[in-house]
Amino acid sequence: MATENGEFSFNSSVRGRNGLPKIQTHKKAEDVETDKEICHDDSAQPVKAQTLDELHSLQKKKSAPTTPLTATQGPFAEEDRQKQQLQSISASLASLTRETGPKVVKGDPARTAETPRVSAVSHQQHHHFSPTLNISDSALKFTHILYNLSPAELYEQAIKYEKGSFITSSGALATLSGAKTGRSPRDKRVVKDETTADDLWWGKGSPNIEMDEHTFLVNRERAVDYLCSLEKVFVNDQFLNWDPEHRIKVRIVSARAYHSLFMHNMCIRPTPEELENFGTPDFTIYNAGQFPCNRYTHYMTSSTSIDLNLARREMVILGTQYAGEMKKGLFGVMHYLMPKRQILSLHSGCNMGKDGDVALFFGLSGTGKTTLSTDHNRYLIGDDEHCWSDNGVSNIEGGCYAKCVDLSREKEPDIWNAIKFGTVLENVVFDEHTREVDYSDKSVTENTRAAYPIEFIPNAKIPCVGPHPKNVILLACDAFGVLPPVSKLSLPQTMYHFISGYTALVAGTEDGIKEPTATFSACFGAAFIMLHPTKYAAMLAEKMQKHGATGWLVNTGWSGGSYGSGSRIKLAYTRKIIDAIHSGALLEANYTKTEIFGLEIPTEIEGVPSEILDPANTWSDKNAYKDTLLKLGGLFKKNFEVFLNYKIGADNNLTEEILAAGPNF
Numbered sequence: 001m002a003t004e005n006g007e008f009s010f011n012s013s014v015r016g017r018n019g020l021p022k023i024q025t026h027k028k029a030e031d032v033e034t035d036k037e038i039c040h041d042d043s044a045q046p047v048k049a050q051t052l053d054e055l056h057s058l059q060k061k062k063s064a065p066t067t068p069l070t071a072t073q074g075p076f077a078e079e080d081r082q083k084q085q086l087q088s089i090s091a092s093l094a095s096l097t098r099e100t101g102p103k104v105v106k107g108d109p110a111r112t113a114e115t116p117r118v119s120a121v122s123h124q125q126h127h128h129f130s131p132t133l134n135i136s137d138s139a140l141k142f143t144h145i146l147y148n149l150s151p152a153e154l155y156e157q158a159i160k161y162e163k164g165s166f167i168t169s170s171g172a173l174a175t176l177s178g179a180k181t182g183r184s185p186r187d188k189r190v191v192k193d194e195t196t197a198d199d200l201w202w203g204k205g206s207p208n209i210e211m212d213e214h215t216f217l218v219n220r221e222r223a224v225d226y227l228c229s230l231e232k233v234f235v236n237d238q239f240l241n242w243d244p245e246h247r248i249k250v251r252i253v254s255a256r257a258y259h260s261l262f263m264h265n266m267c268i269r270p271t272p273e274e275l276e277n278f279g280t281p282d283f284t285i286y287n288a289g290q291f292p293c294n295r296y297t298h299y300m301t302s303s304t305s306i307d308l309n310l311a312r313r314e315m316v317i318l319g320t321q322y323a324g325e326m327k328k329g330l331f332g333v334m335h336y337l338m339p340k341r342q343i344l345s346l347h348s349g350c351n352m353g354k355d356g357d358v359a360l361f362f363g364l365s366g367t368g369k370t371t372l373s374t375d376h377n378r379y380l381i382g383d384d385e386h387c388w389s390d391n392g393v394s395n396i397e398g399g400c401y402a403k404c405v406d407l408s409r410e411k412e413p414d415i416w417n418a419i420k421f422g423t424v425l426e427n428v429v430f431d432e433h434t435r436e437v438d439y440s441d442k443s444v445t446e447n448t449r450a451a452y453p454i455e456f457i458p459n460a461k462i463p464c465v466g467p468h469p470k471n472v473i474l475l476a477c478d479a480f481g482v483l484p485p486v487s488k489l490s491l492p493q494t495m496y497h498f499i500s501g502y503t504a505l506v507a508g509t510e511d512g513i514k515e516p517t518a519t520f521s522a523c524f525g526a527a528f529i530m531l532h533p534t535k536y537a538a539m540l541a542e543k544m545q546k547h548g549a550t551g552w553l554v555n556t557g558w559s560g561g562s563y564g565s566g567s568r569i570k571l572a573y574t575r576k577i578i579d580a581i582h583s584g585a586l587l588e589a590n591y592t593k594t595e596i597f598g599l600e601i602p603t604e605i606e607g608v609p610s611e612i613l614d615p616a617n618t619w620s621d622k623n624a625y626k627d628t629l630l631k632l633g634g635l636f637k638k639n640f641e642v643f644l645n646y647k648i649g650a651d652n653n654l655t656e657e658i659l660a661a662g663p664n665f
């Protein structure tokens with residue numbers, strides 16, 4: 001209150017001499033009139049509730065029905081639509097032997113006070129048995145469906161019901177993936193039937209371990225029975241591929257809020273309208289990861305099995321809760337479906353400059369796809385999975401999955417800032433009181449991860465599509481320290497290195513690997529491809545040629561010696577190298593050719609010490625360098641032997657050139 005001389009003070013008119021407000025004991029005349037009997041101590045309106053339950057019911061309002069109903073739809077259209085949706089979910093969860101789906105109802109079983117908006121439905125196939133013959137206890141119970149919940153709802157579910165779920169100081173949801181903290185490639189099986197026997201890549205080097213249809217059904221039944229036995233399951237209906245012409249509808253049924261939030265972040269999130277018209281999914285994942293497979297079942301070699309049935313368009317996960325299995329499982333499906341449509345699927349990151357120049361970043365796990373495609377000066381199209389079609393490039397996913405080990409705000413600011421409310425943080429260690437995450441702590445695993453929606457990166461390009469790539473960057477984390485930090489590749493060299501897919505696998509992402517070892521993984525992602533590597537290589541060659549893209553090999557690994565004696569190339573230098581590729585400056589540089597691998601290396605790059613550009617300079621022991629170079633060259637040659645009898649594309653010359661583009665000695 002302002003006093004006469006303009007100074008501000010507290011209400012002095014009711015203050016006593018000691019400065020404390022006086023208690024008014026006498027009502028003024030006007031108060032007595034409006035206020036009959038009760039003595040009030042507040043001026044605000046009282047809440048319009050008689051009981052606490054009533055009060056709580058005021059807190060939440062019903063979500064608005066999504067799209068307005070059109071005139072042709074009757075008053076019950078919304079209810080019908082919801083019923084159809086539930087019927088479709090019950091059909092997804094149907095036991096194949098009992099031929100019925102569970103009774104499903106929407107909503108959280110813990111909220112008993114809430115009556116479901118749609119009555120329970122179940123799915124029943126037409127069959128000749130009398131229904132009573134099929135009745136079992138499981139057919140009498142309800143399964144609650146938590147359908148496309150929001151991140152806030154999933155946080156609450158996780159924190160209430162899943163041990164190991166916590167909110168970190170930046171608002172992310174920290175969680176544990178259980179005993180498995182990486183993928184289990186040796187437990188990934190694919191049904192071999194008449195079609196896939198011919199279509200897919202089988203045998204030595206292939207990731208596709210065969211299983212028969214019957215065994216798949218045994219595991220499917222096990223997963224479905226497990227999921228239906230639960231009080232509630234999470235269902236996500238989402239999309240893959242930002243190219244609208246080639247979008248795939250996926251349904252993920254899972255038992256954990258962690259899995260549902262992970263997929264919410266990683267797949268493309270439908271708008272409310274798209275969700276209403278979702279219909280039947282093109283592909284379904286049954287994630288029963290908490291429940292093991294039965295080792296007495298044919299083909300099972302551990303308690304984990306990730307089973308893909310392309311004919312049924314289904315995947316079953318038993319015995320691993322590592323969420324990356326779902327992400328990469330769907331990637332495998334895309335590696336089958338897209339090439340059938342002449343679209344190349346790629347294990348690559350992708351970004352675009354201000355002028356529309358697109359770069360692809362290929363590389364195995366931990367080589368820098370996410371780190372280097374997340375670039376403050378460029379638009380991020382995606383960090384891990386893309387398609388290259390006649391329309392250009394499109395991201396398959398709606399989110400990013402970044403490694404967090406040793407993450408720092410200074411080196412990777414955009415990723416650091418993306419770890420906020422909504423982000424799933426897997427297997428990190430944090431302070432029990434402040435909830436500050438210690439990214440250097442590898443107590444749970446090296447393979448700590450953050451999964452966030454792509455729009456958490458400020459310069460994400462939405463929709464995540466772009467024109468044809470100008471640069472194709474092959475990343476290798478060379479633990480031997482003999483590959484140059486950057487080399488310019490001819491088309492046959494690009495193909496040779498693409499098919500070889502060399503890196504030193506960084507610890508942790510695949511279960512059981514504890515320190516870097518040289519690895520060859522065709523197409524920089526043999527664990528995910530479905531067809532023979534030469535099929536993808538031929539498509540890549542054709543597209544690069546047609547659109548005039550330049551290939552580069554970038555070593556994000558060791559310099560000055562092998563793992564143990566040298567050190568990893570500074571991220572700041574790699575970023576400068578990548579900048580020079582994007583700007584076109586590196587195309588103009590002077591080049592010299594290396595021995596053995598015959599790689600073209602630049603003599604100068606702005607911001608990078610010239611002496612590191614040729615690894616021969618950085619090793620103090622020149623003999624050790626030469627020996628190591630020969631050793632790696634030998635490993636490349638040996639690895640390539642299995643491809644010697646294959647033809648790559650229609651052009652015989654290209655095949656010859658590719659074979660000649662490897663190390664020469």
Ligand SMILES: Nc1ncnc2c1ncn2[C@@H]1O[C@H](COP(=O)(O)OP(=O)(O)OP(=O)(O)O)[C@@H](O)[C@H]1O
Nearest residue numbers: 364365366367368369370371403556569570571574
């Ligand atoms: N010179 C460098 N270039 C790139 N990354 C580097 C470099 N030095 C260290 N790193 C670290 O290497 C890791 C690269 O991991 P990144 O998440 O980019 O892998 P990725 O290729 O996306 O693998 P995945 O397919 O498993 O997601 C990051 O932790 C990054 O900080």
Ligand SMILES: O=C([O-])CC(=O)C(=O)O
Nearest residue numbers: 183324328365384401509
């Ligand atoms: O799939 C995972 O667990 C992480 C990943 O991106 C890869 O390994 O390529």
Ligand SMILES: [Ca+2]
Nearest residue numbers: 370384401402
């Ligand atoms: Ca990544």
Ligand SMILES: [Mn+2]
Nearest residue numbers: 347364365384
């Ligand atoms: Mn990946």
